[in-house]
Amino acid sequence: MxxxxxxxxxxxxxxxxxxxxxxxxxxxxxxxxxxxxxxxxxxxxxxxxxxxxxxxxxxxxxxxxxxxxxxxxxxxxxxxxxxxxxxxxxxxxxxxxxxxxxxxxxxxxxxxxxxxxxxxxxxxxxxxxxxxxxxxxxxxxHDPGTFHSKNPIKVPADVSGLNVRPAHATMARFISGLGGGPVQVPAPEAREAIANGTADAITFPWNSIYIFGIDSETKYHLDMPFYISxxxxxxxxxxxxxxxxxxxxxxxxxxxxxxxxxxxxxxxxxxASGRQKMIDSGEHTLYEPTEEEVQMWRDAAQPLIDQWKTDVGADAETLYQGYVEALERHDSRF
Incomplete structure (x- = not known):
């Protein structure tokens, strides 16, 4: 070579x-x-x-x-x-x-x-x-989620006394503030919690109800873009x-x-497609709250903002406005 x-x-x-x-x-x-x-x-x-x-x-x-x-x-x-x-x-x-x-x-x-x-x-x-x-x-x-339940939830008072699987810790605090009991399990375990009666309702995006097989358990849905995870x-x-x-x-x-x-x-x-799927199925009841009822929900959520600002401390207002401005910049502010 x-x-x-x-x-x-x-x-x-x-x-x-x-x-x-x-x-x-x-x-x-x-x-x-x-x-x-x-x-x-x-x-x-x-x-x-x-x-x-x-x-x-x-x-x-x-x-x-x-x-x-x-x-x-x-x-x-x-x-x-x-x-x-x-x-x-x-x-x-x-x-x-x-x-x-x-x-x-x-x-x-x-x-x-x-x-x-x-x-x-x-x-x-x-x-x-x-x-x-x-x-x-x-x-x-995820696309904004909402309450999905075994019985109708229309206004904040309807959550009182219910056990609810929250999306995250913030929604858990919100549910507690309304008099409900958070059942904190990750998404893969949510169906079991609903099916065995541990939870009466869940906060989830629309099509995940189908993805995780919860559509047979929750037939009532609050029809508004409530929260995100x-x-x-x-x-x-x-x-x-x-x-x-x-x-x-x-x-x-x-x-x-x-x-x-x-x-x-x-x-x-x-x-988002899950919402229309529920409407088309004829097996689910969607409730769209009135303007007054939406305001009731917003008022009920205000303590979460107040507590967040307290927890974050001195820079809270600047940080909050920064988030709001970013949402407005990208046409995504509620």
Whole structure:
């Protein structure tokens, strides 16, 4: 074998080795079924775009349905590197992220698409402090949800005495303030709570009632865009910092307000479809509150805002106005 041939082989091995060293496989964990629109319409297109932008050098292996850990543990799983990326609901851990909990208070965001972009713009700088041990990437609210129940709920007084599965800690406080009893279980366990009588009602977006099989249990629905639950994609910092610079840049390009909007579009449309499905079925009763009744609900939610400002402290009003302005900027203010 000639010297020139040996040199050529050595050069090829060097290039291949370099390419292989720059390939990254990231583990993404979430707690939803793999058929859920967050998985099929949000996560999968995001992964595909990462692969295309990196010429296949960024691969993502997905672990759905709580395979790597329970739903409430996903923030710590990102922090501790149990997964490289996690789909996290901060509201599953009451009081841990007080500033972020503002997005959970009813009557702020009226749609998930503009709302996602607004939330990202507002919270990304805050996350550097409040979630400093992970990298914030994507905000993903669902289409505004409402009360779904075994018996009609029309006004705040109707919640008194009911056991209600809340979407998150903020809705749990709201239900308690109305005289109800929160039954705090993650979404994958919600159907069982309704079916076995542990809960009389649930706060959920519309089509998730079908996705989680709760449509046979709850036949009454309060027909208004009430609240949102805003999940996040979070990245382990060691994983991120250990990636080659060019791949970090590609990941950064997929952790933007525009990507939060794009990531949320499919799920929002899917959830909204559940409302019409209920109407068409003839098996469900939707109640649209009057203006006076909507105001009753808004008045009932005001203590949540007051308490949030107390919990956050000196900067609360500035932070609050920043969120409201971001929602207005993206046509998503209730």
């Amino acid at each position: 000639s010297t020139r041939t040996i040199a050529a082989i050595a050069a090829t091995l060097c290039i291949t080795g370099t390419a292989q060293a720059q390939e990254v496989t990231l583990r993404l964990s979430h707690w939803l079924p793999p058929t859920h629109p967050v998985h099929t319409l949000g996560i999968e297109p995001w992964i595909q775009s990462l692969s295309e932008a990196s010429d296949g050098r960024i691969a993502v292996q997905v672990f759905p349905a709580q395979q790597l850990g329970a739903a409430p543990d996903h923030y710590d799983m990102a922090r501790d590197g149990i997964a490289d990326i996690t789909y996290t609901n901060p509201g599953y851990q009451a009081g841990r992220f007080p500033i972020y909990s503002l997005v959970e208070i009813p009557f702020h965001a009226n749609n998930a698409v503009g709302g996602a972009q607004a939330m990202h713009e507002w919270y990304a700088p805050i996350a550097e402090t409040e979630m400093s041990d992970v990298k914030f990437c994507i905000a993903n609210p 805003a999940q996040l994609l979070l990245i382990n910092k060691d994983t991120y910092n250990g990636m080659p610079e060019d791949l970090r840049a590609i990941l950064d390009d997929h952790c933007t307000p525009e990507w939060s909007r794009k990531f949320s579009e499919g799920w929002a449309e899917n959830e």
